[in-house]
Amino acid sequence: MAEDLIKECENRLPGKLVENLKKAIAKRPINQKQLKEVIKRLEEKYSYAKINPGEAIGIITAESFGEPGTQMTLRTFHFAGVAEANITLGLPRLIEIFDARKKASTPSMEIHLKEPYNKDETHLEKIISLIKEIKLKEVISKISINIMKLNIEIELNKKRMREIGVTDLTIIKSLKTELKSAEVNLKDDLLIIKPKPKEEELTLPTVYALKEKIKDIHIKGIEGITEILPIKKENEVILLTAGSNLKKVLEIKEVDGTTSTTNDIFEVASVLGIEAARQSIMNEAGKVIKDQALDIDIRHIMFIADLITNSGIIKGVTRSGITGEKESVLARASFETPIPQLVKASLIGEVDHLNSVVENVMVNQTVPLGTGLPNLVTKMKKEGEEPK
Amino acid sequence: MADVFINEKFVGTVENPEEFVKTVKSERRKQRIPPLLNISFEKKLNDIHITTGTGRARRPLIIVEDGVPKLKEEHLKLLKEGKLSWKDLEDQGIVEYLDASEEEDAYVALADKYVTKEHTHLEISPITILGIVTSLVPYANFGQSSRLNRGSKTQKQALGLYASNYLLRMDTDVSVLQYPQVPIVQSFMHEVCKYDKHPSGQNIVIALMSHEGYNMQDAIILNEGSVKRGLARSFYFRPYSVDELRYQGGLIDEIGIPDKEVKGYRLEEDYKLLEDDGIIFPEAVVEEGNVIIGKTSPPRFLGELEEFSIAANIRRESSVTIRQGEKGVVDMVVLTENEEGNKLIQIRIRDQRTPEVGDKFASRHGQKGVIGAIIPQEDMPFTAAGITPDIIFSPHCIPNRMTISHLIEIIAGKVGALSGRFVNGSVFSAEAETDLRKELLERGFRENGTERMYNGITGEEFEANIFVGNMYYLKLKHMVANKLHARAAGRIQLLTRQPIEGRSKGGGLRLGEMEKDCFVAHGASLLLKERFDSDRTEVYVCEKCGMLAIHDSFKKKPSCPKCGGNVDIAPIEISYAFKLLYDELRSLCIYPQVKLENKY
Known part of the structure; x- marks a missing residue:
């Protein structure tokens, strides 16, 4: 009987609530009458929790971020750079997320490791050396230009090479693949690079430019990850990085791909897809809010994340993103760059149906929200009929 | 080897920077180099910066050499007797001025008893930590x-x-x-x-x-x-002043009780406190709107004078009245002349303020x-x-x-x-x-x-x-009597027909962008409309072309500038600011049509 009652209310209540109800009953059985009352109250509460038609959710969301945001600005400064690595926090980070900046100012990853490796610290160094990017300038002790021969001479730092497990061969190999137009030779600990000029004669400036380029040649590890900091969190070793390269990191077999994350939302979108990016926006925004000890309802964050990602690509809350795609010409013009907006709209003869807030405020009409939502429906004038 | 910069411009290098800085300093103390020059050596960057420019805040300190301040008892004695001046202390290299960058190199002792061998300067007095008010x-x-x-x-x-x-x-x-x-x-x-x-x-x-x-x-x-x-x-004082200005064509302002024919004449009662010379007397109790200096000015445009010669002598009323919302007692009346030699009258109003x-x-x-x-x-x-x-x-x-x-x-x-x-x-x-x-x-x-x-x-x-x-x-000087402000209806701007700004002009209190958001968030749309209709206007729209039309209420005939007389027009209510935008768009050759739906 109880099952019938529950089944009956299933299409009126969300699944999660019904599930919780079932669990609660299993723990503490109640009789038919009580269950009826419980379901009745549950439905009542649920209907209260639902958003009413005509509720200005957009503005409420904006206010929910805006009000605590004013307090955040003041506190941000104190927090920057104190904890672990230097990661942008606070309002600047929130703006970065919502504006959907292509380049995060401090890309960073949180790498989790698979079962045996995440507790065992003996393998840690090896894994780090697999991930951390090594550039040529880190394994050399001297680099100079031989002006007479117009070539570059590099003295390798053997000690450092041994420490991070790089051999002469790997260096030469990566140099050869990077430098198509140069000869690479190793003569007893001295790496000599002779640029091969294409047409004109070899000049000093071109050699100098090559020298600067060589310094940054990628030798080992994953490109983009410049720093790794292992930390211990609840008996588990986690690697925090400066720089981000989700795709390459996930390819490493010791890395747990299900829990490792990056704070670069665009990278998440390209590697794991748009739904993951939505979740990532929520996580990142949530992190900032939690850091600042603010309390913003998750639904507001979900709403913004939905708006940013619902077109399948990430669009920021900017005039080139979702704000610029507003239906109303007047609303767009009142946000940023009014003149181009009006000019463009007039060129294609756009129609503004006055459906939203700003445009109705501008023409002094009721905003179709709240008390302004209901309208009287009257008989329409028919063709040729005189008004009464 | 260090780079030397004078006023942030690179001039050359010196072999022994520390020696160089020391020499410059001692030469400066001997007055062989201008005392306005400051020098500092930045060890980290290996730079020597010499500054002579304006705008540096500098402060005087007593020079300490080998742990002994250069200012001795004998100097103090001479100073007390008036035989030695501050300038002498500067000239004799006892006191010197440091700027912010040279202070970086200095090690300043707070008081006499703390001076050690390492100190380079001594504070003139430890009380200089705080300023006068602090x-x-x-x-x-x-x-x-x-x-x-x-x-x-x-x-x-x-x-x-x-x-x-x-x-x-x-x-x-x-x-x-x-x-x-x-x-x-x-x-x-x-x-x-x-x-x-x-x-x-x-x-x-x-x-x-x-x-x-x-x-x-x-x-x-x-x-x-x-x-x-x-x-x-406390007493609050506010001065009022007026010049008897001279205008082009020999016209002049006239101070005196204005004639009743004068354009813009106020109530007779407003002038009751004026004496025969058109100026109020001291200790008169005045309140908002009272005239304290009666004055008339010549007509604004000379053209008016020639065209309507009969009405030529109509002057404008330009008296000085007590400001809105203020009261008081005339404290002082001053008759004098300004820089151009015109008559100048200044009146000071005193108002007693009991705490409220x-x-x-x-x-x-x-x-x-x-x-x-x-x-x-x-x-x-x-x-x-x-x-x-x-x-x-x-x-x-x-x-x-x-x-x-x-x-x-x-x-x-x-x-x-x-x-x-x-x-x-x-x-x-x-x-x-x-x-x-x-x-x-x-x-x-x-x-x-x-x-x-x-x-x-x-x-x-x-x-x-x-x-x-x-x-x-x-x-504190912030009193409510100077800040209290409210308005129901009042003056509006000519261009937008919205209320003017500012307390002194009796302006409106703005319901801003964020306040608007609050109304919307509460769903109070109808209230929001009511709040925002300070510049509400009724305009007619041609139903055919969507342009603003004209309703001739005298002839009871509609007319549209584009479609002519025989058209249907409908009245709509919009803000004047939007009508302004509409007209501005039209002046830019953009043709914004107003399409009406749901008539009746």
Whole structure:
């Protein structure tokens, strides 16, 4: 009987609530009458929790971020750079997320490791050396230009090479693949690079430019990850990085791909897809809010994340993103760059149906929200009929 | 080897930077290099910076060489006798000025006794740590530094005797406190700057308690008895002035009671206070709208004069009236002439301001607040000795602001008042709190400054001991009478037909962008529309082309500028600002059509 009652209310209540109800009953059985009352109250509460038609959710969301945001600005400064690595926090980070900046100012990853490796610290160094990017300038002790021969001479730092497990061969190999137009030779600990000029004669400036380029040649590890900091969190070793390269990191077999994350939302979108990016926006925004000890309802964050990602690509809350795609010409013009907006709209003869807030405020009409939502429906004038 | 920069421009290198800097400095002290030059060596960057430019803040310090200050007893003696001047000290290389960058290289001893071999300079006096106003805060070393900043800021806003010749001056927006007192708790700076010649506050009795909630947040409660006895009364002065201007064509302003034919003549009653010369008499009681200087000006455009020669002599009324919402007494009338030799009349209005709800007060510790209520003396709480406090201050203002100096001043003030002496509250060298407490105990009071108090309304004894004492309070220049503002209807702007801005012009109070958002968030659309329809207009729209049309109500005929006479037009209600936008778009050759839906 109880099952019938529950089944009956299933299409009126969300699944999660019904599930919780079932669990609660299993723990503490109640009789038919009580269950009826419980379901009745549950439905009542649920209907209260639902958003009413005509509720200005957009503005409420904006206010929910805006009000605590004013307090955040003041506190941000104190927090920057104190904890672990230097990661942008606070309002600047929130703006970065919502504006959907292509380049995060401090890309960073949180790498989790698979079962045996995440507790065992003996393998840690090896894994780090697999991930951390090594550039040529880190394994050399001297680099100079031989002006007479117009070539570059590099003295390798053997000690450092041994420490991070790089051999002469790997260096030469990566140099050869990077430098198509140069000869690479190793003569007893001295790496000599002779640029091969294409047409004109070899000049000093071109050699100098090559020298600067060589310094940054990628030798080992994953490109983009410049720093790794292992930390211990609840008996588990986690690697925090400066720089981000989700795709390459996930390819490493010791890395747990299900829990490792990056704070670069665009990278998440390209590697794991748009739904993951939505979740990532929520996580990142949530992190900032939690850091600042603010309390913003998750639904507001979900709403913004939905708006940013619902077109399948990430669009920021900017005039080139979702704000610029507003239906109303007047609303767009009142946000940023009014003149181009009006000019463009007039060129294609756009129609503004006055459906939203700003445009109705501008023409002094009721905003179709709240008390302004209901309208009287009257008989329409028919063709040729005189008004009464 | 170090790079040398003069005024941030690279000039060359020197082999031995430290030696070089030392030589420059010693040459400067010998006056062979101008003393306005400053030099500093930045070890990290290996740069020497020499600056001679303007705009550097520099401060004088006594030079120390090998652990011995160059200023000796004999110099001090000569200085006292007046045989040596400051300039001599500079010239003899005893004192030099450092700028911010050279200070980086200096090691300055705070006082004589701290000088060691490593020191390069000696502070002239350790009191220079704080400025003049900051030094006026008693027990400043017991407070939070940010509160100290605020405490000095509020002292600058306090009413007092701002200048002893204030009766002769024509200052704008100034006030004078009627019964200024010298503080009981003083610092050395009060003596140095002769504070007793220009005090700016009053010693009051303060109780730290809450009372009926009228002193929540930062509000304070004032005793009506104290107000009636003259606490915190002040005069507010406002000058009005008028020039008898001369215009092109030999026309001239005329000061005098205007004729009744004059364009813009006010009510006859408004001119009643003027004497025959058109100027008000001293000690006249005036209020808003009263004319204090009668004046007429020639017609605005000369063209008018020629065309309508009969009505040529119609002059404009341009009298000076008392500002909106202000009142007072004519304090002084000055007849003089301005730089061009025209007649100039200046009138100073004096207004007595008794404290009222909303006036701002502050102690010297950055504890500022407005009056929340003025309570009759019989309803004020009283102590066992029958003392009623002048001010009731909320205890919630203390914990998070950590202004301990505020509390100590109350004890010190109490001691001073009881024993009839001034208490020294100078920073770092004040009378110790423990001594003050001991003295308080000797006077028969609780050593912690608290007293039993009784409810003034019911007569019941309060359960808690209340902290009562004397302290110096400042009335600040922000008074509600100067800020109060409200408007129902009034003047509007010509262009947008929206209310004008500003209190002095009787402008509107803006319902801004964020306030609008609040209305929307509450779903109060109809209320929002009502709030925003200050510039509501009715316009007619041609149903055919969507342009704004004209309804000739005289002929009862519609007409559209585009489609001509025989069209259907419909009235719509829009904001004038939008009509303006519409017209501006049209002037840019954009054709915005208004499409109507749902007629009837």
